[in-house]
Amino acid sequence: MAAEEGAASAADPHALAALAERTAAEAGRVAAGGQEGIGVLDTKSTPTDVVTEMDRRVEELVRKRLLEARPGDAVLGEEGGEEAGADGGVRWIVDPIDGTVNYLYGREEWAVSIAAEAEGRIVAGAVVAPRLGDTYTAVLGAGSFCNGAPLRVGPAPEPALALVATGFGYDPRRRAHQAEVLRSVLPRVRDIRRGGSAAIDICSLARGRADAYYERGLNWWDWAAAGLVAREAGLRVEGLRGAPPGDAMTIVAGPGLFESLHAMLEPLGADTDGPD
Numbered sequence: 001m002a003a004e005e006g007a008a009s010a011a012d013p014h015a016l017a018a019l020a021e022r023t024a025a026e027a028g029r030v031a032a033g034g035q036e037g038i039g040v041l042d043t044k045s046t047p048t049d050v051v052t053e054m055d056r057r058v059e060e061l062v063r064k065r066l067l068e069a070r071p072g073d074a075v076l077g078e079e080g081g082e083e084a085g086a087d088g089g090v091r092w093i094v095d096p097i098d099g100t101v102n103y104l105y106g107r108e109e110w111a112v113s114i115a116a117e118a119e120g121r122i123v124a125g126a127v128v129a130p131r132l133g134d135t136y137t138a139v140l141g142a143g144s145f146c147n148g149a150p151l152r153v154g155p156a157p158e159p160a161l162a163l164v165a166t167g168f169g170y171d172p173r174r175r176a177h178q179a180e181v182l183r184s185v186l187p188r189v190r191d192i193r194r195g196g197s198a199a200i201d202i203c204s205l206a207r208g209r210a211d212a213y214y215e216r217g218l219n220w221w222d223w224a225a226a227g228l229v230a231r232e233a234g235l236r237v238e239g240l241r242g243a244p245p246g247d248a249m250t251i252v253a254g255p256g257l258f259e260s261l262h263a264m265l266e267p268l269g270a271d272t273d274g275p276d
Helices: 003-008 013-034 055-070 102-103 171-187 198-205 219-231 257-270
Strands: 040-044 050-052 072-078 081-083 090-098 111-119 121-127 134-139 144-147 163-168 192-194 212-215 234-239 252-255
Touching: 003 257, 013 055, 013 090, 013 111, 013 121, 013 134, 040 192, 040 219, 040 257, 050 055, 050 212, 055 090, 055 111, 072 219, 102 219, 121 198, 121 219, 134 171, 134 198, 134 212, 134 219, 144 219, 144 257, 163 171, 163 198, 171 257, 198 212, 198 219, 198 252, 212 234, 212 257, 252 257
Parallel strands: 072 090, 163 192, 163 212
Antiparallel strands: 040 050, 072 081, 090 111, 111 121, 121 134, 134 144, 212 252, 234 252
């Protein structure tokens, strides 16, 4: 897409979604091609919170492609931080490799996630998991799709029959508290799954591959695109007590099950790292 075309489509979420999908697909091919033999380049919050050379390379590619098409936009990326835009119209939220530890170990459960934010709302997004062969896309008010097929969830099961996905942070104190929360939740649901990529886990709910998801410690780029996929498929994506999803807590589930899972998590201090 030429820069002029990108500027002209500033208010068109479908064009933003198409750009996100193309860019994530290209970035995913580059990352998949370089996965073999990749090593740790750096760490962030803890020694287990790793960054690979490919994380940075992929984010640089994504930024380049987005700004070639839309030079006035802002970009917020996990590795490179925020790059202000010239016109204040659209901000892109980028996770170059969601599931970096999976990627480092040669596993398939990782994805490139790109969302477009306009006027404070996520209006378009794409999550591409190249090793799984899955491409998720969504446009605000126009539905979500996996590999071109529309996504729509059915009625949520009772908690005792719900398969619940979750994830864990990197800080040892937080992980210990998350383990205590898990001990309380596990006997009250069908089972627990931990895939290692929040974006894939959340998107998988829209396909019926799990019934609910919760996690403390997610950043904006972890769930921005996937959250739109989930919402457009009929799921609730929120935090505790009416708060927006994010670092304190993210819960994703269908109506009915959402309220039940929220009721389990709220009294457990699931939005804290435990008692001092």
